Amino acid sequence: MILSIQHLNKSFPKEDGSNMIAIEDFNLDVEEGEFVCILGPSGCGKTTLLRIIAGLETPTYGALLLNGAPTLKPGSDRGMVFQEFALFPWRSVRRNIEFGLEIKKTPPKEKRLISDRYIDLVGLRGFEDYLPNQLSGGMKQRVGIARALANEPAILLMDEPFGALDAQTRNLMQKELLRIWSETKKTVIFITHSVDEAVFLADRIVVMTTRPGSVGQIYNIKWERPRDRANPEFAALRKQILTQLEDNVRVDG
Ligand SMILES: Nc1ncnc2c1ncn2[C@@H]1O[C@H](COP(=O)(O)OP(=O)(O)OP(=O)(O)O)[C@@H](O)[C@H]1O
Ligand SMILES: [Mg+2]
Incomplete structure (x- = not known):
């Protein structure tokens, strides 16, 4: 296990002196070489989580272990895109x-x-x-x-890296990233808003709850790559996760 996130909490002070809880009791273990995608509604704390992993932000509570050692600072072992x-x-x-x-x-x-x-x-x-x-x-x-x-870096942290690209370039970059990942054997933590992108890329998809963000559901995907978007299994999983995301938002009201 290369990264262990344990009981992570992050609050930001509000102007009225109270606290806004952005992340609450987030727990996740990431294996070396794994490709993890994180999905979640806007504002659920995805960027904050990635910035904490990168050491650009400190958690309010909880631990971040890199190869078993607690880490709170940026380091060349983590690279951010x-x-x-x-x-x-x-x-x-x-x-x-x-x-x-x-x-x-x-x-x-x-x-x-x-x-x-x-x-x-x-x-x-x-x-x-x-x-x-x-x-x-x-x-x-x-x-x-x-x-x-x-x-x-041992871990590549990517915050919606292809969000600004047109659909065709985005698909090409996804394939390129998988090639680079298989050639370099990096661990990747990849945030996206696109369920389709996550199902195409990930070994594991973590769906976060609405704010305060925590781990909602986890999907393990063992299919070989390159994955075929036209495959009925692909479409079924995409639909299942989309419905789950909508439910997460609905529960929040
Ligand atoms: N430096 C900060 N000071 C105060 N509040 C912050 C700060 N950074 C983030 N927040 C708040 O924390 C919450 C989570 O923000 P974050 O940017 O992590 O969400 P996100 O899941 O990445 O959203 P998006 O999908 O829209 O990018 C938001 O309510 C945001 O306003
Ligand atoms: Mg964000």
Whole structure:
């Protein structure tokens, strides 16, 4: 087990002095190499949960164990890919990918080797010197993924990374991500609003309750990949989870 989230709670202070509970008693164990998708209604605490795992936010209560050791700070063992790309507009593709390596003061030769490896892995060869505004949305997200991977994290944290892409590019990026995942053997925690995307990608889908967010239902998916969206089993599971999500919202009123 690479990550264990135990009794995690997160409250934010409100202006009137009371607390708003965003996450309540969230528990989850993630296996090494697993691909976990997290689904849940808007505002249920998904981004907050990912930011806590990344060490960008501290829990109010509860524990986060990475390979058995408690963790509260950011570390190069976790890499984050943001929904809105979050690239540096004045840096080239290569220099965006090398950002974390510069922070770590990786020697130039090694830095170049590593960025070359990830430029190839995400399929951006030939675009190394482009600036972000010269790239399509899908290419920007490839840079975001390469930048996260260049730090060689054990866990890749992805917050709706393909949400801003058109349907065709999104499907392509899902296939690309599965290829990268199988080549790098990373553990992935992937947040999405799309049930279809989750069923296509995940070993396990965690459906969160409405706020305060906790684990609602868990679906294990053992089907081999690539998965066929036209398969009746695929459609049936998608429908089941969609209904569950709607029920979760309805229960909340
Ligand atoms: N820094 C903060 N200060 C105060 N409240 C916050 C802060 N960050 C998040 N929240 C609140 O916590 C709740 C959960 O927010 P979060 O962004 O985690 O939801 P989410 O599940 O990612 O939603 P979405 O699907 O819309 O992205 C929201 O009610 C939000 O207003
Ligand atoms: Mg969010």
